[in-house]
Amino acid sequence: SAVISQKPSRDICQRGTSLTIQCQVDSQVTMMFWYRQQPGQSLTLIATANQGSEATYESGFVIDKFPISRPNLTFSTLTVSNMSPEDSSIYLCSVKQGNTDTQYFGPGTRLTVL
Amino acid sequence: SQQGEEDPQALSIQEGENATMNCSYKTSINNLQWYRQNSGRGLVHLILIRSNEREKHSGRLRVTLDTSKKSSSLLITASRAADTASYFCATDARGPRVSGNTPLVFGKGTRLSVIA
Numbered sequence: 001s002a003v004i005s006q007k008p009s010r011d012i013c014q015r016g017t018s019l020t021i022q023c024q025v026d027s028q029v030t031m032m033f034w035y036r037q038q039p040g041q042s043l044t045l046i047a048t049a050n051q052g053s054e055a056t057y058e059s060g061f062v063i064d065k066f067p068i069s070r071p072n073l074t075f076s077t078l079t080v081s082n083m084s085p086e087d088s089s090i091y092l093c094s095v096k097q098g099n100t101d102t103q104y105f106g107p108g109t110r111l112t113v114l
Numbered sequence: 115s116q117q118g119e120e121d122p123q124a125l126s127i128q129e130g131e132n133a134t135m136n137c138s139y140k141t142s143i144n145n146l147q148w149y150r151q152n153s154g155r156g157l158v159h160l161i162l163i164r165s166n167e168r169e170k171h172s173g174r175l176r177v178t179l180d181t182s183k184k185s186s187s188l189l190i191t192a193s194r195a196a197d198t199a200s201y202f203c204a205t206d207a208r209g210p211r212v213s214g215n216t217p218l219v220f221g222k223g224t225r226l227s228v229i230a
Binding site for chain 1: 144145147149154155156157159162202204206217218219220221222223
């Protein structure tokens with residue numbers, strides 16, 4: 001199974017600032033996915049990140065607010081820009097293991113915006 | 115948007131009892147996956163069942179899939195206090211995206227409490 005790490009594990013930020021979340025995978029993967037989990041809610045897909053091309057964003061999410069980088073096949077970053085308290089959530093990166101379709105998740109980044 | 119709906123939203127049982135959680139979804143799928151999440155931490159993958167499978171087992175877990183009813187169930191037998199967590203189903207939907215690149219769509223989850 002894929003081993004995924006995220007940094008930071010948690011952060012408390014002031015409104016109006018930005019936070020970049022890093023996701024590192026122990027193997028090369030084609031696609032990485034970023035999800036948001038608001039307090040007490042389920043997971044919502046933010047975007048799909050493909051190495052070497054622009055990320056594909058889901059309805060309700062835009063690149064200016066959640067810019068994503070995917071510089072290589074094992075790493076991605078998600079930035080939460082110009083944060084407001086409504087951005088307080090757990091942000092999770094995820095990858096698929098190609099030969100099984102199993103989707104694995106990182107431990108998440110718990111963000112609190114004051 | 116949420117693909118699935120779990121039922122019940124919350125379930126409280128005594129240790130040793132069985133817990134059954136149900137999941138319904140709306141579109142055709144390639145597979146359905148169940149996850150566990152403890153106290154807002156990362157998701158732990160439990161089991162994947164493909165659209166051409168009807169039942170799978172893994173330890174104390176039993177998953178069924180009924181594609182005609184677009185529903186799945188997760189049974190945890192002989193529950194333990196450590197099974198206390200939120201359980202989510204997620205579907206890998208068929209569609210125009212290339213298989214393997216389709217992200218999962220999650221249901222709302224069932225919060226299971228196992229009382230010792």
